Amino acid sequence: MPVECALSSDNAELTISIVGRFDFELVQEFRAAYSEKKGSRYTIDMRATEHMDSSALGMLLNMRKTLGESAKISIVNCRPQIKKILTISRFDKKFSIE
């Protein structure tokens, strides 16, 4: 599964892991991952994400819009090249990027 969801044992934190390419082919799956709004805190785990393109950036922004500005969303474990793309697109303003 390219999009995997795991709730932490105290149900507080939803971790969404993206495996392989993060692009428009995941648009529905990714949306489904957060739309049930489980957990009070969201983490996008990019450890296994090899590439992302601008459609993935759009998907992340949509997630932010849906969950609202106050939702805690972290993007974690980015490889350097992915981090650069996020930084270029100034996503650090909207997400906490580790």
Added chain:
Amino acid sequence: MKILVVDDTEANRKLLSWILEDDGHTVVEAVNGQEGVDLFTSESPDLVLMDVMMPVMDGFDATKAIREILGDTHVPIIFLTALSDDASLAKCLSVGGDDFLSKPINEQVLQAKINAHARIRDLNEELNKQKVELEALHALTEREHEIAKAVFENAMGASLQDCSNTRHYISPATTFNGDILLSAPSPSGGLYVILADFTGHGLPAAIGALPLSQTFYNCTVAGDSVSDIARKLNAALEGFLPDFMFAAAAVLEMNADGSRVTFWAGGLPDVIITDANGKLKETVISAHMPLGVLEDNEFEREVIIRHPEPGDKFYIYTDGITETETPDGVMYGDERMQALFDGTQKDPFTKLLYDIKTFRGALEQNDDITIIELTCSPVELETEHDTKPLVQGKLPWSLSMNLDASTLNGSSPISQIIDMIGASPAISEHKDYLHTIMSELFSNALEHGVLELSSELKETEDGYLEYYQQREEKLAALTDGNVTINVEFILGKEYGKLKIHFSDSGKGFNVKNIKASDDSDGDDDAFGRGVSLIDTLCDSVEYNATGTAVTAYYTLKSTN
């Protein structure tokens, strides 16, 4: 049997020889103590009959000398004596004799004694043989332990990543440690730690370390998540260890800036979390079964996630600490341990180790003890970077691809192009950025050029979905149209350069329309970021006047 007869009286020697040879023994004769010792050395008899009073050297001294020569091996020495006072008889035994016979010799008693001592000698020989075997076996075992230890140490080599965030203490109860502590960097700059305590200790427990460490390192290199690592370790151990063996363990990952700790724990004592001053914040119970118990499909992979403050500390340890006992059998226990973390101790870690040692007193350590302290701060690994100059390709080349309607309606060609050009040494380091650049250029050419989709659709979340649905439908219905891709490698003075050219059969689109404005109000738009990405990652990007072609340049600089 070969029997040495030592007697200065010829008649005695002849009489004895006659009796003994008649019984099938071989007889060697010596005329005094000195000759007896010499013949003993050269003839190696199985039994000695020794007269006491002799010229040159008497029987006592000769016996002492023979015992000296014999060392640990046993050859019976029987005194033949005319003396009958108790003191003399006692002396016969105290100098090393085994028995005595009074002269004149009674033939039957002589034969009985010889047989009795032959039996003792046989027993002794058997015992010695077993002792030699036992010693050889022991030496072999020790050697095997040495080999196992060497293999073990190599397999676990550099098992702990040098890292200023961790401190640890490892104290095995025997040569082999049933506790395993490993750490490794994660691909995203964080740190992985695993502490495992196998059932039992010594060699059998240590064997489990091999599959565990191999699996762990495979996972950390791949950058697996904590729950995946735990699951894989469980599967490895479940398949590898006998049923009664398993490992209580904690697997932990701290992210690069130390602001997030994810861990899985099964069967270990409570994890202790303190603030920077060493004051207890929380203890976290190991909720899961140890590794190697559950089958893969029953495995519980839920993890615990904490967002520590800078300087917070995590303590993970094996029950060797809490189960340390005083000589009276009082256990150290959780309470005593947790009391150390009241914020008054300057260095609770060192204090704990000191406490344990004094608590145990003169008692020997009877279980493996391992503890690791992890400080939550940006991960500082002590590693060396190798900066080797980048090899620039020596030959210029170019690649072109013309994709028509039928080939466009497949998966993206970009991965394949990147695989092809990425084989060149100058390029491999840039594969990821080139993948992004070319994916964006391709999406624009296909979606806005050939398929004539409008970005405006993407303004709402539903529109976003709609956009990609339309893309799919239009692509499936596509009969006409093409995208041409050219990639050219141009040699440069220092670094090579790529010229990337895309053109499409569409009507042309205005790049400005799909470019998100850089003003603050444009930040929320879920579209138009591709063009800015391309601009930033490339040296220069030029679109033709009609918007049907684009040329981008990318310098293959070494980023190290």
